[in-house]
Amino acid sequence: MPLIIEEVEIPDGVDVEVSTPAIVKVKGKLGELVNNFSHTGAKIELDGRKILVKYLGRGRRAKSMIGTITSLIRNMFIGVTQGYTYKLKIVSTHFPISVKVQGDTVVIENFIGERYTRKAKIVGVGTKVRVQGEEIIVTGIDKQAVGQTAANIEAATKITRKDLRKFLDGIYLFEKKVGVE
Numbered sequence: 675m676p677l678i679i680e681e682v683e684i685p686d687g688v689d690v691e692v693s694t695p696a697i698v699k700v701k702g703k704l705g706e707l708v709n710n711f712s713h714t715g716a717k718i719e720l721d722g723r724k725i726l727v728k729y730l731g732r733g734r735r736a737k738s739m740i741g742t743i744t745s746l747i748r749n750m751f752i753g754v755t756q757g758y759t760y761k762l763k764i765v766s767t768h769f770p771i772s773v774k775v776q777g778d779t780v781v782i783e784n785f786i787g788e789r790y791t792r793k794a795k796i797v798g799v800g801t802k803v804r805v806q807g808e809e810i811i812v813t814g815i816d817k818q819a820v821g822q823t824a825a826n827i828e829a830a831t832k833i834t835r836k837d838l839r840k841f842l843d844g845i846y847l848f849e850k851k852v853g854v855e
Contacts, residue, residue, distance in 0.1 A: 676732050680740045682725040682747050687755060692720045698747060702754025704854070705800055705815045709750060716743055753815040757854030760824040762810040762845050771831075771843070773805050780810070780827050786836075786843055794830040797822040810845065813854045821850075 684690055691699040695712040711718060716739065717728040725747060729740050752758075764771050772783040775796075780803055782792040796803055798819025803812050810827060814820040824847050831844040 675730050678729045678731065678736050678740055680727045680744050681721075682727065682744050684723045684725065685751055685755065688751055690720060690725060692718050692725070698725070698750070700747075700750045700754050702751070702815075704754050704757050707750045707754055707816055709746060711743055711746075714739055714743060716740070718743075749817045752852055753817055756852050757813060757815050758817050758820045759849075759851050759853060759855050760812045760820055760847060761849040762812070762824060762827055763848050764808045764810065764845050766843050768841070768843055771845075773810060773845070775803050775805065780830070782827075782830055782845070785831055786833070786841070792830045794823075794826040797826065803827075811855060815854075 687702060689701040693699070696714070696716060696718045697708065697710050697712065698718060699706065699708045715729070719726045719728070727740055727743050727747075729736050731739075764773060769784050769787045771785055774781045774783070778796045780794040780796065782794070785792055798814055798816050800816065801812065801814035801819045801823050803810065803823065812820050812824050812827070827845055828847055833841050833844060
């Protein structure tokens with residue numbers, strides 16, 4: 675079986691540690707991220723200011739695995755140097771929606787006039803959620819945690835058994851960008 679090797683350049687201002695079973699620890703000015711790649715079967719080594727990702731295999735699956743691992747490592751570099759911001763819009767045409775952050779959950783009240791509250795979990799340690807008028811801003815250094823938190827908020831207001839052309843109420847993602855606001 676051939677060995678596929680991919681290199682990832684380490685940007686300035688970022689410190690990287692690689693542990694034995696493919697655990698990558700990245701430190702930057704905004705914080706520290708740790709990701710475990712041991713379940714992928716890839717070998718990850720540190721070579722000066724480069725990370726070498728080695729995968730034993732050939733074909734489409736091996737190339738996709740290498741591509742996934744390298745893009746996750748690059749996302750970690752962007753996260754610890756610049757961060758990520760996702761913006762969601764509160765749309766309410768029938769009833770005014772009330773959104774609050776309580777601990778590690780986002781509480782949505784009066785959605786379509788419902789008496790019970792809907793809740794969305796905030797994922798990750800460094801993920802922050804704040805409500806500014808009709809916008810919900812999710813920021814953090816871990817792209818996966820920020821994206822999952824935004825998806826949880828959006829999924830909490832999913833409408834079922836109503837005509838979606840008429841009932842537009844909900845919370846919708848409208849902007850993703852690099853950089854913490």
